[in-house]
Amino acid sequence: MKMAMTNRANTKFDCIIMSTLDDLVPQNHLVRTLEDTIDWKFIYPLVKSLYSDVGRRSIDPVVLFKMIFINYTFGINSMRKTCEEIKVNMAYRWFLGIDIYEEVPNYSTWSKNYERRYKDSQVFDQIFNHIIRHGIDNGFIDATTVFGDGTHRKASANSRKATDKEVEIVAKTYEKELLDEINEDRIENGKKPFESLTKKEYINDEETGETVELKKTKHIKESTTDPECGLFHKGEKQKCFAYTHMTMCDKYGYVLFNKVAPGNMHDSAIFSEIYEELIHKYVNIKNVCLDAGFNTSPVCHQILSSGRTPFLPYKRPMTKKEFFKKYEYVYDENLDIYICPNEKDLHYVTTNREGYRVYKSSSKDCEGCPYLSKCTKSKKHEKVITRHVWEADKEESNHIRHTDEWKTIYPQRKQTIERVFADAKENHGMRFTRLRGLQKNQHESLIIFSCHNLKKLGLSKQRIGLI
Template sequence: MIRRNCKNDTIILNTIEGLVPQDHEVRKLESCIDWSFIYPLVEHLYSDFGRPSIDPVVLFKMLFINIVFGIGSMRKTCKEIQVNLAYRWFLGISMDEQVPNYSTWSQNYIRRYGDSQVFEQIFDQILKQAIAYGFVDMETVFGDSTHQKANANKNKHIDEEVMIAKKIYEDELLDEINKDREKHGKKPLKANEKEELNYDEETGKLKKDVETKHIKVSKTDPESGCFHKGEKEKCFAYSHQTFCDKNGFVILSLCVPGNVHDSVSFFPAYQKLNDKYKDQIKNLCLDAGYITPAICKTIVENKQKMYAPYKRPMTKKGFFKKYEYVYDEEYDCYICPNIKILEYSITNKLGYKEYKSNPEDCKNCPFLNKCTQSRNHQKVITRHVWEEYREEVIDEIRHTPEWKELYPKRKESIERVFGDCKEHHNLRYTRLRGLQKNQHQALMIFACHNLKRMARWSWKTSSNSIIKRMFSIIFRIFKAREKRYSIWSTTLSTVWHCL
């Protein structure tokens, strides 16, 4: 057996430029974007006096190394930069130059970047570059929400009574409810009082007539929310409402506490999305959790199409489904399978119109056991005042050829984005505490996801263009030769078109 004698005292006469492989990930990141765009974004955060500061581009590149390569800890990132020539090349730090300390980034965040818009601006700038390359297609947007486990002990919490938050569409819904009630000769409902009037000035507690709920508040990170869904572990978490295009480029992300439902966090995120790209977006693909009358109405009124899956009726086994009761729009009533009428009764404060059957008709009905189990033998069906928007999404758009083409791409786009970011970019768990910090972290994670995808695509495009030009030259040479080279000419032509 031959043993190789390893020498650790070898002197290498070379440069960092020569030692970093040409196809390394950092070269792709460096080639696809001009990093000097960061300077004008942070210029107002630095003083003209005092000793020179560390280059802000170096600081943000350190953060990108941390996320892109899934290191996680800034302390560990600094240690990796000390010994990794590729990282030094990316940062522009020579071998004899000292790497910034890990605490430098945290202090800069506390003193400069924490309360600024620089993270969202960097995210937007990278997205603009991807759009300039032609990689982003805004025509169809895919939306969903994913949770990120918070840095909080799930067993350390307090029970707190809070007022139920007012929904963004509540005033509009109340107007619609009152119009419907007046139409049927009912008294209009009164609007809720202002939030500051819901507290007793003497005790400082909520009044008895105010709608409240009990929630668990973490002692470690009070801004997180208690997340519990299906078979997933019950824990404190943050939720990220995110939109992407069909190519997997994230367009927008909004961080909210983990106890906020997807259908609630959708509205502020959708508003921000429309403020930026409303003219470009024509379709939205969402999952079944977003099929609510308010969301359907909002999207349809913005002249956009909502593509959503079929949602199975939540009816007990053996009972008639709601769609088996026919709604008569002209007479505003429902007709049951026994050809009996369920007349309008009232519109409740949640926006649902109630239709009730005649108990005398139901007593001797042969379908009573499949219809209702109520003691007074009365069937009640509810219909939202905005139900026609929901029916347009479920009954009309869902059966179009466009739905069959676009909706299956949801699992290939937004679900893949979440999977990649959780597996490679530390989106599964956060070490940071506070809503603002986690919003900044999420923006940087999705910015790194976009940057890595853009870098690989642009690198592949540039490589293919070089090979294509080379084959084009060879093809011209063979084309000018005799006919005996026709086979080679045909082969090269085929390869050229494939590239």
């Protein structure tokens, strides 16, 4: 069948559209779902104290927050570009309640309001928590089992613009509990208790002449652009300054908790800091599912001692190649000794400040041992094995790995927390940040995951006909 070519060179652009804004927005557009999922008026009481009772009228705070939701829900990742999109996008105008002839707020309006009003407030946490409570109250969120992991987000900082800085080593959150456990163990074995987990050293102050305690420090690379981020390097990945997002979600993929930390902090250290806050916020948590990076004695002890069950995977031993693995040395709990593959005993020596009980073999037993080359390179022919004072909690966690419940729950990580990160990075602009500072990145992450949760809530409600 032949068809003649159409030429629209004379198309008119001055046509008049006789239609309402509501008619121009498709019924299945995502903005309709976002609008119907929650009552956006909940924002007014949250920000009322941040505004004056007198003076000229401000831009509606709901409009401002809806603008930032458009920004991250649709992955625009730039307020300037978001404002330009709102000008020409009828769906965005409908969502904000701005008619065709009304002026769109300037892109700098949000940043000025943030600096002057919202920066030091709790409004971002409150918005995030309101959406979570709405999901829990309507039965969409189940916090019985939580899935956690950390992901890195590239910071707005050049890795070559950095200085070497000496910083004081920060005490771990569980330091006091660990010290008590160590001292109890040392006293039982006739050892002198420690005053602290770090060996105290003293120096004379040249200015005052007084003797002062020397603080334990370490050297780090600090960005001159954003000093609050951290240098991240893992495996074959390129070194870069980044922020770590420690995130917890439920079995349906709703984000329940998020904490931003410098990129040079280990995931397990961040988890230890936020765990008490997490279980206080969600008291009905029964199971905590994490990856191999959290399979440490302190983390296992923290979860088990709180009455929850840790679901952790197998962690490969870090032993050198062609050497015996630690599990090949059998621990006898009754005799408190380790038995080597040659059936010789390693006896308790001491408990160190790191919380490890030290076991050593006899040099006489090891000197003529046929397995010496696979056991130790010690010049004294002594094999040393350490066992953490909370090692029993780690072993209990490893036993849980063989239960049917673990085999059902743990595989869900890939469709929960891993999928959350994939969605946030692919659709909501979480691959890198243009903001600098922990506080700003914490607020941004709360908005990103609020968008994530709100979208999930809306689509879930839509599927069952609630909206």
